[in-house]
Amino acid sequence: MKLGHMSVPGDCNRISPILSHVGNKWAALTILVLSERPKRYNQLRREIETISQRMLTVTLRGLERDGLVAREVFAHKTPPQVEYSLTPLGETLVQPLFALCEWSALNCTEIERNQAAHDGEAGDPHASVA
Amino acid sequence: MKLGHMSVPGDCNRISPILSHVGNKWAALTILVLSERPKRYNQLRREIETISQRMLTVTLRGLERDGLVAREVFAHKTPPQVEYSLTPLGETLVQPLFALCEWSALNCTEIERNQAAHDGEAGDPHASVA
DNA sequence: CTGAATCCGCAGGGATACTG
DNA sequence: CAGTATCCCTGCGGATTCAG
Numbered sequence A, B: 001m002k003l004g005h006m007s008v009p010g011d012c013n014r015i016s017p018i019l020s021h022v023g024n025k026w027a028a029l030t031i032l033v034l035s036e037r038p039k040r041y042n043q044l045r046r047e048i049e050t051i052s053q054r055m056l057t058v059t060l061r062g063l064e065r066d067g068l069v070a071r072e073v074f075a076h077k078t079p080p081q082v083e084y085s086l087t088p089l090g091e092t093l094v095q096p097l098f099a100l101c102e103w104s105a106l107n108c109t110e111i112e113r114n115q116a117a118h119d120g121e122a123g124d125p126h127a128s129v130a
Numbered sequence C: 001c002t003g004a005a006t007c008c009g010c011a012g013g014g015a016t017a018c019t020g
Numbered sequence D: 001c002a003g004t005a006t007c008c009c010t011g012c013g014g015a016t017t018c019a020g
Helices: A012-022 A025-036 A041-048 A053-066 A088-123 B012-022 B025-036 B041-048 B053-066 B088-123
Strands: A069-075 A081-086 B069-075 B081-086
Touching: A012 A025, A012 B025, A012 B088, A025 A041, A025 A053, A025 A069, A025 A081, A025 A088, A025 B012, A041 A053, A041 A081, A053 A069, A053 B088, A081 A088, A088 B012, A088 B053, A088 B088, B012 B025, B025 B041, B025 B053, B025 B069, B025 B081, B025 B088, B041 B053, B041 B081, B053 B069, B081 B088
Parallel strands: none
Antiparallel strands: A069 A081, B069 B081
């Protein structure tokens, strides 16, 4: 796959999984929350609030595996204290991710309107669609 | 959810679904491919190649619903010719999406190495991990 | 050519309970 | 506090078939 004038180095088949991985809901939120400063497990849980403990763990493991997030255990004993932080590589992801996040924030209202309008047309033939 | 100094207008709970939607593998690729120029159905199919016809249709419908992609039917008769193009709103998504795509392309090798290294440590205790 | 519809397997992801 | 393990359900997404 090629992108014409906007040449993307490498194969898009290699980047697409990565894209959908970091573009992932939980991963993206985690990166963004972590971009503020390193945080502990339950602190992340509280801040992302809608995340389940399972998905937080799974997401963190995945990001750790990618080398985007570092896990530091301060004491392997009472009470356990684990801190998660972005690696340098993870830091480089923040900006593009934030850009996309910003775009979403800026346009979510319009998108929601578009969706509602589109659904209205399709769902209700009696609507005043002319 | 707040992002501290990098204030994101609106609620992250509203943007996260959008983010995961446009960050979606097929949606992202479709937008990117369409950013080059408007294209027809089977042309998209060929260029994204790995996509199934079902997912292409589903993805296009979703993007259409969001108002990111426009669908234009040139003739509703023999042979049907349908062209898909980005809407102005869709155009605004190209840049941030491309930035993320670029990041993936730049770092996919390092990520793959990180993954391999991480898997090596965990998967094989006999590895020379010191 | 441009789809819609159906079947179906598999992974994502939530809830809950248990552990160190 | 910081996880792990299990259950289980939903939806993604591929393959195939039918239609205008």
